[in-house]
Amino acid sequence: MSENPLKGIEPRALGARLREARESRGLTQTQVAEHLKVARTTLVAIEKGDRRLKPAELIELAGLYDQRVSELLQRGAPVEGFGALLRRSLPSTLGESEMSAPVESFQHLCEDYSRLEEICEAPMRRRYPPEYEIQGVDPEIVAEDVANSERHRLGLGEGPLLNLRETLESDVGLRVFQIELPSRVAGMFAFSETLGGCMAVNLNHPPERRRHSLGHEYGHFLTSRYRSEITLEDHYRRMPATERFAEGFARAFLMPASGLRRRYLELERGRPLTHGDLCRLAHFYCVAVEAMIRRLEELRLIPVGTWERLRQERFSVQRAKQLLGIAPTRADENPLPPRYVGLAVEAWQIGELSEGQLARYLRTDRIGAREAILRLERSSGEGGSAGAVDLSTPLVAAAG
Secondary structure, eight states, X not given: OOOOTTTTOOHHHHHHHHHHHHXXXXXXXXXXXXXXXXXXXXXXXXXXXXXXXXXXXXXXXXXHHTOOHHHHTOSSOOOTXXXXXXXXXXXXXXXXXXXXXXXXXXHHHHHHHHXXXXXXTOOOOOOOOOOOOXXXXXXXXXXXXXXXXXXXXXXXXXSOXXXXXXXXXXXXXXXXXXXXXXXXXXXXXXXXXXXXXXXXXXXXSOHHHHHHHHHHHHHHHHHHTTSOXXXXXXXXXXXXXXXXXXXXXXXXXXXXXXXXXXXXXXXXXXXXXXXXHHHHHHHHXXXXXXXXXXXXXXXXXXXXXXHHHHHHTTOOHHHHHHHHTOOOOOOOOOSSOHHHHHXXXXXXXXTSSOHHHHHHHTTSOHHHHHHHHHHHHHHHSGGGOOOOOOTTSOSSOOOO
């Protein structure tokens, strides 16, 4: 006889996760009770944890809620309010039906990340600064100050941020995912005491745009981390001060004034700046040409209105890059952070996850999970020719 999958599962945590799954599907307790052929009071008791779920009922509910059984059996209860906060922050022009699945996916990814840290006993180190106060100050001016303060706090200097995603994770302690979002959604941000700061940017957007979106969401985190945010692309007729700050912060953080000004003046020395110079400068900072031009306009290094003039002249950025031999920006297309993948493989190596569970955590199939293990082992080898690597082995052996 097979082992009961519900053995050892805390009923209240399971009930809370079942309730969240039901609500995310827009189903009432009466509808679900009728599907299970039980009284509504029975379902209420199940969701409260007062009545244990039967294995057959678990399978029925997983199918009804379009979720894997293993997802419903995660040890902890869902993070209260995480998804609800994001749904409440939906812009009026964005329908809830468009964001229901992405918000749910985002929450599950963040919870899975936290669970992997528990398994591997490797909690995320939070290096959060106190929230910056920006009320009553010109958003563009304070954005420059906050960006400079953060670069100094993190020791980033004045050059390009080539590994922004890794920097936000390792140096700040944020969980950063790249997921498929509706085309007009740039990114989203949420914070809870349990999970910490969590960000997601649109995997379907170009790499330069994703970097800008990360900077934008980080600006929100620094100034109002308890207010969740879903950011749309250019949807404001009149941009509020909080969005003006976040946009200004992203530009200043990615393209710091002092370093950019010095590089610009070196290019300009002895001859007029060309369109090609602007493209090379944008490539150097890993930003879009439009973002670079608008930043130079902001710093009064080129005339205000330069980008609008180039648009009217139908200047083709893509064609210019081809003529200049500028290769596309090397993109990180992995939805999952490298640390997340490493923890998942470590949990499998120490026997806490089966191969099937590893595949679920990595959002792939068993073949994809095996490939992830091999990639990680190869990348961990010295000189490109190492054997198997146990990620759980301590660097220094404990004293006997």
